[in-house]
Amino acid sequence: MSSLRKQRGLTLISLIILAVLLGLLFIVGSQVVPSVTEFMSIKKAVKHAATNGGNPAEIRAAFNKSAEVNYIETISGKDLQITQSNGKTIVSFAYDKEIHLAGPAYLLIKYESSTSSSGY
Template sequence: MKRQERGLGLVGLILVSAMVAVFGLVLVQVVPTVIEYQTIQRAAQRAAQGNTVAEVRNLFDKAAAIDDIHSIDGRDLEISKQNDQVIVEFAYEREIHLAGPAWLVMRYSGRSK
């Protein structure tokens, strides 16, 4: 009786390696945008401590300068009040070029608590 061979052939190994490499390249480009989103979320939370619209935008711009935020600035914030509490909302898009005409578009939005 012949035994069936098991395992990964050369072609399979090359295909799996290529898929892992492509996934890794995309992941390396996406992770910094997620980290920046979390930084923006913290900056919006700190900016919500302000009392006026100008003060909130100024606080956010100072935090953006310190934390190296480039995706949005204080002018892009939507500031409102609910029950005497300042609410800071934001939304923005990040695009990552993959290859040729292919782009990965990520839409981020958030608000202070």
């Protein structure tokens, strides 16, 4: 008797499941990427405003100007927390972004950063 080799590969059902999972991942990713891009723009605008501004009113005004140019709509200058620490101005912000997935399901992303932090 000849030995039968075991077949390897994906079945049709597993291929369909894989396609559905990749499709869902693409849909969620296409909604998350603009949010992350806006967060990076906000961080850049806050850093620019903190280095070019003087008092809190000037920092908020500089941020609002950058926000207009960079199409930042999530936060404004009034949402910035401006503090002094050891003679250094620290500008921080925090906000939540809700992304509707389906039905009652939402994805909540919490963004926060400050001019003194090095990461997200």
